[in-house]
Amino acid sequence: MIKLYGRRTSINVQKVLWALTELDLEFEWFDPDGVFGTIDVPGYDALNPNMRVPTLDDDGLILRQSNAIVRHLCRTRSKGDLYPTNEPELAEAEVWMDWQITEVQTTITPVFWALVRTPPETWDLDAIKAGTVKLNATFEIMEAMIGARDYVAGPRFTMGDIPVGAAVYRYMNMDIERPSLPRVEAYFERMKERPAYQTAIMIPLA
Numbered sequence: 001m002i003k004l005y006g007r008r009t010s011i012n013v014q015k016v017l018w019a020l021t022e023l024d025l026e027f028e029w030f031d032p033d034g035v036f037g038t039i040d041v042p043g044y045d046a047l048n049p050n051m052r053v054p055t056l057d058d059d060g061l062i063l064r065q066s067n068a069i070v071r072h073l074c075r076t077r078s079k080g081d082l083y084p085t086n087e088p089e090l091a092e093a094e095v096w097m098d099w100q101i102t103e104v105q106t107t108i109t110p111v112f113w114a115l116v117r118t119p120p121e122t123w124d125l126d127a128i129k130a131g132t133v134k135l136n137a138t139f140e141i142m143e144a145m146i147g148a149r150d151y152v153a154g155p156r157f158t159m160g161d162i163p164v165g166a167a168v169y170r171y172m173n174m175d176i177e178r179p180s181l182p183r184v185e186a187y188f189e190r191m192k193e194r195p196a197y198q199t200a201i202m203i204p205l206a
């Protein structure tokens with residue numbers, strides 16, 4: 001039996017939840033309603049010495065790092081489909097996954113924390129504004145790079161869309177001024193049609 005550890009409000013847990021749901025896999029979920037900085041699982045530090053979420057236990061194989069977990073699930077359950085086996089589709093999916101965990105995570109986290117995880121009475125508006133400029137620049141890169149594709153790796157949905165789609169939801173739901181991004185917006189609309197996205201990703205940010 002697969003076991004998933006971590007709260008549903010974590011974007012990194014959400015990616016794994018989305019993959020599990022997309023793949024229609026059964027799993028046991030530990031501490032889905034936890035709050036940031038805590039996990040109500042005795043001995044969790046042995047499972048994940050980083051004390052971060054998510055952790056996945058796939059029948060005794062203990063995995064950390066959300067994107068690696070998404071890759072593992074797609075590779076072992078959906079090779080040739082969600083896990084592409086041809087180049088350049090596989091390479092493109094990998095590139096976009098790494099782009100999300102490095103470039104997007106770096107620019108979205110400061111704004112998310114300053115805005116969503118901070119009470120409005122203590123908002124630092126200058127910091128939010130400065131962070132938003134950098135964040136918007138990141139998604140302007142997505143706008144340019146995705147080109148005419150419907151999905152990040154090409155014309156069909158792959159594992160590469162899971163981290164990126166999760167990040168796009170956060171970006172589109174933060175109360176910030178965004179530039180016009182027609183391709184990213186069309187991509188977001190495409191994601192919203194997926195039942196697994198609705199279940200795993202489309203929940204209130206706070």
Ligand SMILES: N[C@@H](CCC(=O)N[C@@H](CS)C(=O)NCC(=O)O)C(=O)O
Binds near residue numbers: 035037054064065101
């Ligand atoms: N690179 C890790 C990052 C994991 C991470 O930073 N998780 C955050 C939540 S998104 C966390 O565990 N924060 C502390 C907590 O929630 O207790 C991954 O992709 O899984």
